Amino acid sequence: MGENRISNVQAAAQLPLSKLLSRAETDVSYRASLASELRPLTGRSHVIGITGSAGVGKSSIISKLTQLFRSEDHRVGILSVDPSSPLTGGALLGDRIRMSNHYLDDGVFIRSLATRGQLGGLSSAIHIALSILDVAGYDVILIETVGTGQADVDLGYIADTVVLVLLPDSGDTIQFLKAGSLETADIYVINKADRGNSGRVVAELKTTLGLNNPYSEDELIILETSAITDNDSGIFQLGQELDRIHGRWIKDDSLRAHREAKLKGRLLAGIRHAIVSQALGSQQANMVTTNLLESIQLGEIDIETAISTAVEKLWTHPDR
Ligand SMILES: Nc1nc2c(ncn2[C@@H]2O[C@H](COP(=O)(O)OP(=O)(O)OP(=O)(O)O)[C@@H](O)[C@H]2O)c(=O)[nH]1
Numbered sequence: 385m386g387e388n389r390i391s392n393v394q395a396a397a398q399l400p401l402s403k404l405l406s407r408a409e410t411d412v413s414y415r416a417s418l419a420s421e422l423r424p425l426t427g428r429s430h431v432i433g434i435t436g437s438a439g440v441g442k443s444s445i446i447s448k449l450t451q452l453f454r455s456e457d458h459r460v461g462i463l464s465v466d467p468s469s470p471l472t473g474g475a476l477l478g479d480r481i482r483m484s485n486h487y488l489d490d491g492v493f494i495r496s497l498a499t500r501g502q503l504g505g506l507s508s509a510i511h512i513a514l515s516i517l518d519v520a521g522y523d524v525i526l527i528e529t530v531g532t533g534q535a536d537v538d539l540g541y542i543a544d545t546v547v548l549v550l551l552p553d554s555g556d557t558i559q560f561l562k563a564g565s566l567e568t569a570d571i572y573v574i575n576k577a578d579r580g581n582s583g584r585v586v587a588e589l590k591t592t593l594g595l596n597n598p599y600s601e602d603e604l605i606i607l608e609t610s611a612i613t614d615n616d617s618g619i620f621q622l623g624q625e626l627d628r629i630h631g632r633w634i635k636d637d638s639l640r641a642h643r644e645a646k647l648k649g650r651l652l653a654g655i656r657h658a659i660v661s662q663a664l665g666s667q668q669a670n671m672v673t674t675n676l677l678e679s680i681q682l683g684e685i686d687i688e689t690a691i692s693t694a695v696e697k698l699w700t701h702p703d704r
């Protein structure tokens with residue numbers, strides 16, 4: 385039998401985009417070979433993650449941004465991750481109504497990725513979805529995820545630019561800070577600014593981020609938006625900031641390097657997590673820590689000595 389010489393990319397081009405994504409999502413070996421063929425062709429699109437708690441207005445902002453990008457003749461891909469979570473299950477119907485004009489537009493592709501990864505983060509299938517949309521000519525890809533948690537931290541590694549959506553009247557800043565994802569955002573949006581009171585959150589953010597960040601206040605991008613108002617809603621400004629950030633990478637040809645740095649970050653974080661779980665999840669680790677705890681309590685050793693003893697036993701010689 386002759387070898388099949390049709391490349392995955394050519395074969396993929398024959399499939400409707402939604403079928404292609406489904407196949408790449410479910411068929412791991414197809415995904416791998418398609419990914420390696422697509423890799424050199426990627427790097428044109430701007431991947432923007434939009435995250436925030438349930439109901440803050442992520443889909444509404446995405447709908448407005450899509451309208452804006454379409455008016456600039458950009459093609460837009462929208463990936464919504466985990467719409468099946470109990471909090472958001474009902475929102476999909478609302479989204480369909482909110483996005484109804486975009487569903488009829490062939491310059492817009494909308495898709496839900498139902499799965500999350502094993503560790504509660506984003507499933508690895510998202511990488512191939514992004515490559516496919518990139519190569520298919522979508523200039524902007526918007527990913528919607530519901531924070532806070534590992535998925536949010538992952539989003540910081542996957543998206544080129546992350547927009548964190550907050551509300552004027554909630555304690556979300558602290559929640560995101562605790563989850564470790566507050567600082568992964570590039571742009572902070574206080575949505576539903578039409579309700580008033582957003583100035584307080586802006587001040588709170590500036591203080592919190594100022595304390596934890598090497599950047600000066602001027603470098604922080606904090607915008608107030610109203611995704612249900614048409615005039616002067618802040619969405620235009622958001623679009624401008626996004627264009628500006630992306631434009632800079634294109635100008636100095638650094639998007640690929642930016643993505644590589646993020647990928648490396650995700651890889652290292654994954655390895656760190658795996659090493660920690662492996663080292664601390666064993667029976668031996670349990671025994672070592674129990675014994676050391678007892679020694680500390682008896683005043684035999686101090687905590688620093690206990691820590692270096694544990695590292696020596698569990699990490700340097702894990703089999704001992
Ligand atoms: N007053 C006001 N309401 C808004 C604004 N943006 C969104 N909403 C409303 O808030 C509700 C939730 O909006 P969505 O866009 O579905 O929010 P979401 O963050 O995508 O929600 P989930 O996907 O369920 O997490 C809807 O009823 C919107 O009409 C805004 O700027 N001002």
Ligand SMILES: [Mg+2]
Nearest residue numbers: 442443475479
């Ligand atoms: Mg939504």
